Amino acid sequence: MRPDLAQLYDLHGLPRYTSYPTSSHFSASVRELDYQAWLKSFAGQQSASIYVHVPFCRSMCWYCGCHTSVTKRDEPIAIYAAGLRTEAYLVAEVVGQRQPISHIHFGGGTPTVMTAETFADLVGSLRYSFAVLPDAEIAVEIDPRMLSEPMAETLGYCGVNRASLGVQSFDPVVQRAINRLQSFGQTATSVDRLRRAGVGRINFDLLYGLPQQTVASCLDTVAKCLELHPDRISAFDYAHIPAFKKHQRKIDEFTPPDSVERYLQFETIAEALVDAGYVRVGIDHFALPHESLARARQEGRLKRNFQGYTDDCAGALIGLGASAIGRMQQGFVANAISAKDYLARIAEDRLATAKGYLLTEEDRFRAEIIERIMCDMAVDLSETSRRYGLDPKFAIIDRSRIDSLIADGVVVIENGRLSIVDGAEFLVRSVASAFDAHLPRCGAIHSRAV
Missing domain, CATH: 1.10.10.920 (Arc Repressor Mutant, subunit A)
Incomplete structure (x- = not known):
């Protein structure tokens, strides 16, 4: 240390260098016609990956930095999912063939905010529009507070084989400060449901630098995580940006910890995980030695994308949904940020391209x-x-x-x-x-x- x-x-x-250049350098100079040309030129060259963004939650966690909104109704989510199905079809139509897909990642927001039927229909549409490979990794981000048993069973039925569960912290004092009350029991139940449904690869996502968080509470959270034996654990630095994320202003009188305290919190997490047998991968991921991410690190195949570290070596990333970012061989392409603008473009049978970046x-x-x-x-x-x-x-x-x-x-x-x-x-x-x-x-x- x-x-x-x-x-x-x-x-x-x-x-954080999940891309280079970072998305702040994207501009409207990359248009829908550019994206169409990029898709056509890539068609069939090698496998691609898909990122699906679902910008809805049932409640707002005050620490959240994602593009998401709160809804209590299923109707807006179903309408949005219909837009995703249409976008997948439009992309496939431009490609002109059933593009092989090696990875699918559902992110959010909370992807499992969809009903089981809506999620199954969406996965079915992706399999219809693209050639999802038999050994493809299909991952979904999950809020353990809201994973029902029918939804867990649907995930298994749809071929989901990796789940990333948001944990952040098990300290109730920290949870109250960030408006995310989540018991250890809720998380354990979700893990059990997923494993019984055949979703065998489990990731936990933690945060450090949160309000009221201490080195001791970080260590206690890790100890509880280890009881559930996840395959991977990530530990991200909380970014407090109330000027851009207004809901973060609800965190009372919070001064972010200084760099030394953040360092001590993270290194406490890291040392505990390494002592428990996890391999340190990059700056913020940890994986069991047999896990694909640990093997990729050992073999020099580790990659970096918008979800963090990955062993995904696909030649392109297709982004579906509002604010989704894709990466083609020529550069990056990003969809319209708001769900309203995104759906308006899709309703016109247009790709939702809003900006991008042409690589030199x-x-x-x-x-x-x-x-x-x-x-x-x-x-x-x-x-x-x-x-x-x-x-x-x-x-x-x-x-x-x-x-x-x-x-x-x-x-x-x-x-x-x-x-x-x-x-x-x-x-x-x-x-x-x-x-x-x-x-x-x-x-x-x-x-x-x-």
Whole structure:
């Protein structure tokens, strides 16, 4: 553990690098016609993945940073699901053939807010429009407070084989502060229902840096999680942005913990999981040694996408739904953000493309460097530069940051290979940012943004 480094480097405001460039650089210059051309050029080349966004919940958790809204009625959700089915058909029509699909991920919001019948109809439409491979991973995000037994059975029937359960914290004091009361018993019941239904791969999502959260409560939450033996556990840093997410203003008198406290909370979680036999994957994921994510890390196949770390090596990502982002070989494409605008476009038999980004060759070069740093904690700058026909000196945008990181014992560069030293992995985003040509520079090496 290096709490001394946590005092020097504040990661607040740095990208999480789930894409490069980040979505803040997307613009309306990428249009529906561009997306159609990209889809046609990719058709049949290799397998693709699908991300399905469901922007509805039954209640609002005050910490939430997702594009979602609260509804108590089933009708708006059913109408939206009909839009998803239509969009899938429209995309397939543009592709011109049943595109092979290796991964499907339902995110939200709360995807299981759909009725069992609506969810089954949606999966059926995806299988009709695309060639979902027999060994495809089909994953769904779940709120354990609202998973009924019929819905769990439907997930198994539809071929869902991975479930990510939102846990955040089992501390009731923290739960009250963020408006998400969720007992251990509710979570255990959901896990049991999923496993009995054949959904055997279980992920838990945790947060640290929450209101009222302490190192001790983080450790207690991990201990409870371990009783349920999930295959993967992620631990994300809570982003308090009330200026953009107005519901976060309901969190009373909250001052985010400083970088040292956040570091201690996370490292407590990390050490407990490693001691329990989990493999540390990247900066915030942990997996059992036999798990596909751990194997991908060991074999150098780990990837980074909008859901975090993945072993998904598909050649394209098709985004379905409001605010969904896709990635094609030419660049990124994003749908209209609001469900109303999204459905209006789909009702006109149009793709819901609102913005995107056309990648340059330099973007691809920097994206590869940043992804390897984020996934492997190392990158061979000389080899990567050689393949792109570039001078390795061109790779580093912020030389002063790299020099500072070297001087502080965070990274070493030997024979053109950059590596992050053991114990400093939590600063990987600071290392990656030195290669980001799109990141605004404030002139500070040791950011003190909080």
